[in-house]
Amino acid sequence: MGQLRVGMIGYEFMGAAHSQAWRTVNHAFDLPLSARMSVICGRDEAKVSAAAAKLGWAGHSTDWRAVVARDDIDLIDICSPGNTHAEIALAALAAGKHVLCEKPLANTVAEAREMTRAAAQAQTAGVRVMCGFNYRRTPAVALMRQLVAAGRIGELRHVRAVYLQDWIVDPQFPLVWRLRREVAGSGALGDIGAHIVDLTQFVTGQLIGKVSALTETFVKQRPLPTVSAGLAAAGNGGGATGEVTVDDAALFLARLDGGAVATYEATRFATGRKNGMRVELNGSTGSLAFDFERMNELEFYDATLPSAEQGFRRILVTEPEHPYLAAWWPPGHPIGYEHTFTHEVRDLIAALAAGVEPTPSFTDALQVQLVLDAVERSAATGSWTEVEAVLEAV
């Protein structure tokens, strides 16, 4: 069997999640290519070497440019913060490597556009890209998309999407990279809002056309961190503070191009909500509802049933007929967060082997970036704002 030799940049949260996926994928799915975990990269020699041993990588490096230049690497997996995505992806594509890039694709539309152009150019030489919107690969979400496409909820009227976390409610939580615009691009908007933008467009098949938004930063100064990696960095205790330069919360109304209306809310200040990503769709003949904290379930209300039998019912999405699940456990034995990443690399490997473009492509991810950009412009002006069409943007 042919190999797919992977070099991964970043070894913390997404680095660990993607490692789990690369480690597992060929043991769960029958694929024409076998993933080889060749090299993991980070800036700290001791930490990246420990990560390589713990996560199962054959080698490690402290220089992503050296990893990109290696001729025994086929794919670069970018698991570092947003300010690094464009530079690493562009170098990798120029070197003829396939690229898997974490979301959001970039920190600005300009960067995302450049990456999309480079991907289109590289595609002519058989080089492929994917952006890591992993929640698409939750079986219940994939089933939701199938039911919408099959017309089971009729004409779509409402989309209601929230992504709620609470990890920075404490004003003493330090100024980690996710709270600095020059590293993260935006706050809750790009970090978690991007997921519900992609997910709702994926399940409905409709794109967001215009938005009316507000953003808020509740805590404007925070202690400087002693360690700036990850979600759980410690404060310095020395009293020095820095400015929070991103949104803590982003809310917007939207019109979708297929006629549905939508509301979105992304916040890190929803006290008590840890990873509450919920999406509800209401159509003319039914509704569907998903909550990531109950990720093996999908709620379905079928308004075509006799009224005496109507009611939301819970589909336990663990049957072998459900997307991805034939590879896992008997019915009723649930899967978890990490499986979304295994499914992501499964689909990526299958597309590479078939010589087709994986999804979401950089073009898809640029379109999400254009929505984020429209939200920020709308919040700044207080008016309804059109989302730039993706083809014009490229």
Ligand SMILES: NC(=O)c1ccc[n+]([C@@H]2O[C@H](COP(=O)([O-])OP(=O)(O)OC[C@H]3O[C@@H](n4cnc5c(N)ncnc54)[C@H](O)[C@@H]3O)[C@@H](O)[C@H]2O)c1
């Ligand atoms: N798909 C998801 O659900 C999801 C979840 C969390 C984060 N993300 C995305 O993944 C990316 C990484 O986030 P994270 O939570 O893993 O962050 P993290 O802070 O946990 O890890 C970032 C890693 O990048 C490394 N890094 C930073 N700058 C680097 C450089 N110049 N060269 C080499 N390595 C560098 C750090 O050492 C660290 O290992 C971000 O784009 C984020 O938006 C996606």
